[in-house]
Amino acid sequence: MKTMNRLKLMLLLVLPSVSEHDSSRVVGRTGQDVTLPCRYEVKKHGLQSVCWNRGDLPLQECNNRLIATSKLRVKEETRVSSRYQLQGRLDEGDVSLTILNLTESDAGRYGCRVRVRGPFNDLKYHIDLNIEKAPITTTIAGRRGSDITTWKGSDITTWKGSDVTTWRGNDVTPTEPMVTLVQEMWSTAVQQQQVNSLQTFVGNTVRLSFIIFIPALLLTAAYRVWRTNQKPETDRRLNQSEEEEEEAVTCV
Structure with a gap:
């Protein structure tokens, strides 16, 4: 029993931490715009790159990427549609995703990953979007x-x-x-x-x-x-x- 506890303690010390926040819920209406919140502390982590994912975030990166940034710049080649916008202050850590002209097919889970140095240190946020008919x-x-x-x-x-x-x-x-x-x-x-x-x-x-x-x-x-x-x-x-x-x- 003591040996198992020691092994668990060693694993906790050796394995890097993964910061993942509980999912939040946002409600939008068809034909309108909605903003999915995502922020990080620039003073603590510095300017970081971010990617938005459709669905649950994988262990690394974004496997169903919608849009991504390189610190202060939106990487246009990663934007899959002009309906996805980052309208917040990137220099202040506001990387919230705005979806324009909502449709019923936009409902579902979204993930925001803020890349932090070190393996498995990324900040991960999940948002569930529900759509109501206007x-x-x-x-x-x-x-x-x-x-x-x-x-x-x-x-x-x-x-x-x-x-x-x-x-x-x-x-x-x-x-x-x-x-x-x-x-x-x-x-x-x-x-x-x-x-x-x-x-x-x-x-x-x-x-x-x-x-x-x-x-x-x-x-x-x-x-x-x-x-x-x-x-x-x-x-x-x-x-x-x-x-x-x-x-x-x-x-x-």
Whole structure:
């Protein structure tokens, strides 16, 4: 028994240490971005190279590598897709992996290995990524703006004037707060339409007034000028006629 304990103690002293941290869990949504955390202490370990692995990390290196660094530089030749980004401060030991535009196939385990000098001294982190489907919301408004239907997951809501009904599965339930909301929206829309109609009427009236008033004003001014020019000619003709009559009388 003592011999076995001594052997175990010798093995612990001889074998190099392996630093492996417990796995953490991150939740992401399809179509969005997610960041898998991984950091190490630069002051303690200095700047180190890092690799990200899909699946459990092997005993050495990364056997299903996604991206890797050479201290402060991302090794582009190791990046398997532009969706994998290291957006943290590499000089501060932040080597977290950001995955862009998540899909359901991205779910699973990821491993981050920070290479530290000495055999089996690497820092190893495992992250389990779970993917949730992003909720889908679609809104369709009727031509008159009074009928609105909204889909969100399995919930369907339809607004028809003052009637609002919500379907949740097989349940049909009227919701009075939504009725009030729709009535207020409808009243506001009607008032806005009335204001727009009044503004349109006033604008058309003003434009029509200008179209009629300005030509009439011009015609009046032209007529006055013409009359002013015609009056001296008429007076001259009258004077000439009177003079001719006086001469005729004198001759007789």
